[in-house]
Amino acid sequence: MDQEKLDEVKKSVGQFKQEVHNVIVGYDDIIEGLLISLLAKGHVILEGVPGLAKTLLAKSFASSASCQFSRIQFTPDLVPSDVTGTNIFDQKSGEFSFRKGPVFTQILLADEINRAPPRTQSALLQCMQEREVTIDDVTRSLPEPFFVIATQNPIEMEGVYPLPEAQLDRFLFKLIMGYPEPEEEKSMVMKYASGEIPEIRKAITAELILELQSYVHRVKLDSRILDYVHEIVQRTRGDERVMLGASPRAALYLTVSAQARAMIRGRDYVTPSDVKAVAPDVLRHRLILRPEAELGGLTVEHLIQEVLEAIQIPSLV
Numbered sequence: 001m002d003q004e005k006l007d008e009v010k011k012s013v014g015q016f017k018q019e020v021h022n023v024i025v026g027y028d029d030i031i032e033g034l035l036i037s038l039l040a041k042g043h044v045i046l047e048g049v050p051g052l053a054k055t056l057l058a059k060s061f062a063s064s065a066s067c068q069f070s071r072i073q074f075t076p077d078l079v080p081s082d083v084t085g086t087n088i089f090d091q092k093s094g095e096f097s098f099r100k101g102p103v104f105t106q107i108l109l110a111d112e113i114n115r116a117p118p119r120t121q122s123a124l125l126q127c128m129q130e131r132e133v134t135i136d137d138v139t140r141s142l143p144e145p146f147f148v149i150a151t152q153n154p155i156e157m158e159g160v161y162p163l164p165e166a167q168l169d170r171f172l173f174k175l176i177m178g179y180p181e182p183e184e185e186k187s188m189v190m191k192y193a194s195g196e197i198p199e200i201r202k203a204i205t206a207e208l209i210l211e212l213q214s215y216v217h218r219v220k221l222d223s224r225i226l227d228y229v230h231e232i233v234q235r236t237r238g239d240e241r242v243m244l245g246a247s248p249r250a251a252l253y254l255t256v257s258a259q260a261r262a263m264i265r266g267r268d269y270v271t272p273s274d275v276k277a278v279a280p281d282v283l284r285h286r287l288i289l290r291p292e293a294e295l296g297g298l299t300v301e302h303l304i305q306e307v308l309e310a311i312q313i314p315s316l317v
Helices: 003-021 028-039 054-064 080-084 118-130 182-194 206-216 223-238 248-264 272-283 291-295 300-310
Strands: 044-047 069-073 085-090 095-100 107-111 132-135 138-141 147-152 173-176 242-244
Touching: 003 028, 003 054, 003 206, 003 248, 028 044, 028 054, 028 147, 028 173, 028 206, 028 248, 044 054, 054 069, 054 107, 054 147, 080 085, 080 118, 085 132, 118 132, 118 147, 173 272, 206 248, 223 248, 223 272, 223 300, 248 272, 272 300
Parallel strands: 044 147, 044 173, 069 107, 107 147
Antiparallel strands: 085 095, 132 138
16 A cells, blocks of 8 residues: 555544544443454454443444444343344245345444353354354355444353353454543543534445455564464463463464554554554453462563563564
């Protein structure tokens, strides 16, 4: 990509984020994380307590991106056909016709995904991985771009079905949505109390998103960047306090998300800071600590920071 095109990308991303911020106060890192994952053709787990506007964020994100949006409220009685769709018998024609499920959209909010049983979770995760739905031997492609935002409530322990590690590994990012800063919270309360909520305008198009997705892989990767990614992944596997380290998919996602981050910042090359910035979001849902390490007070977040601080940042000069 030439610099003129990169400048256009950076400008479009800035306009997109500004439109989302017209409704969502703060959470710039979360909005950027969603955007990076979308451009890297990944999916996101968004974890946060109730009342943080996770649903509003997803809807605003889809509106500003000019994408079709659907929401599925995951519950224990949800079955796979509620997600993917099913064949319905038409008595007049005497034939079956396919009724599309809510997964046939461009941006899907899978609300409280861990409340649905494993069978239903698997139906969605197959759609995420293969971007298609097969019912009665007929395969149908999902719209492009296809992006899943799955939410989880960290305080719910009853009536939930935690995603197995193999399924968690299919999500590019796990983003932690905490409480807003005090000033941001005041600003949000004032905005909504006044009733003057601005309407979100379309900042980018689905066609532009597909174009940018194709550009991500053109962002240059120095061999020293690949070595840096490899060392991060190897350190998580070689630590005796870790029961399950990062997978090869984690190394791939680290690389691609770093490329996407570089691109939205107007660069056609990846720096170590890009890798370091996305590493916690890529790794936090992939690492499992040994019980004795957790009893000793170690957390996955601390371990990731230890790994990043222990590795010498490569110089590209």
